[in-house]
Amino acid sequence: MNIASHSFFKDAEPSTSVALQVERDLREAIISLSLKPGARLSEQEIADQLRVSRQPVREALIALARANLVEVRPKRGTIVVKISARKMMEARFVRESIETAVVRRACESFDPWVRVTIDENLVRQRAACAASDYTAFRKEDERFHIAIAHGAGCGLAWDVIADIKAHVDRVCNLQLRKAESMPRLIAQHEKIVEAIDSCNAESAAAAMHAHLTSILVDLPAIAAGNPDLFE
Known part of the structure; x- marks a missing residue:
């Protein structure tokens, strides 16, 4: 899983929150299929790649779950949903x-x-x-x-x-x-x-x-x- 190569951080507005920047990065990776449907996502791995704490990653994943792009499974992890x-x-x-x-x-x-x-x-x-x-x-x-x-x-x-x-x-x-x-x-x-x-x-x-x-x-x-x- 390589999110950093698709990072928008360098293009983000100064007022943009870290969580929103992470959400944009993940959304682009999902849309471009760099993160393939069915892929498991690790909060810690994403945080390490983007050099942020786990909290904004967690917030980004919740936002993406609301958009039905990922599925957050308590105690089982988060996956990229397959194309419907x-x-x-x-x-x-x-x-x-x-x-x-x-x-x-x-x-x-x-x-x-x-x-x-x-x-x-x-x-x-x-x-x-x-x-x-x-x-x-x-x-x-x-x-x-x-x-x-x-x-x-x-x-x-x-x-x-x-x-x-x-x-x-x-x-x-x-x-x-x-x-x-x-x-x-x-x-x-x-x-x-x-x-x-x-x-x-x-x-x-x-x-x-x-x-x-x-x-x-x-x-x-x-x-x-x-x-x-x-x-």
Whole structure:
């Protein structure tokens, strides 16, 4: 179990608590599958790797248990939960409901400065695709969706999505390892932006729907190819 290599400590805000920083590190390790579903977690080992006390680690694990990413078993330890196709589809449904509403709002009014950052984000997505760097691409994909929410003046909507989308993210991480996935997702992102630029709410919502449901097409093959990671 290697958490330290994924540490966000160097990027954390000064006001961020140690427990929250540990939670972010563990969440990223779980999403990236560095911590595989079914892996047992040791409070002491995590504390040693991140050079913190056990208390913030314990708090982080409790938070991750609330998000259903780990299961804390009294006197038996803590494990990373396996991927649940049912929870993943529920989370995707909630995310789609929110994000289609967000892009409709984006078509009414969109921050021009944020719009510039989206062009820069798409450049980085293409670079990650060219380098076959699916980890970098996943992070740029998240920044893309965050930018749309903020550009539409709906930053709080992303805060709601962020806590549930980890169930989708682990499957997305597996999806991105397929060579054709990144070019397809970039094309979908470009279609969403084109609809926002055209102030076409119906097209924007349809493009977001197509984007967020595309993972359902790949899910059966992903689950079949990784049976040890799924419930």
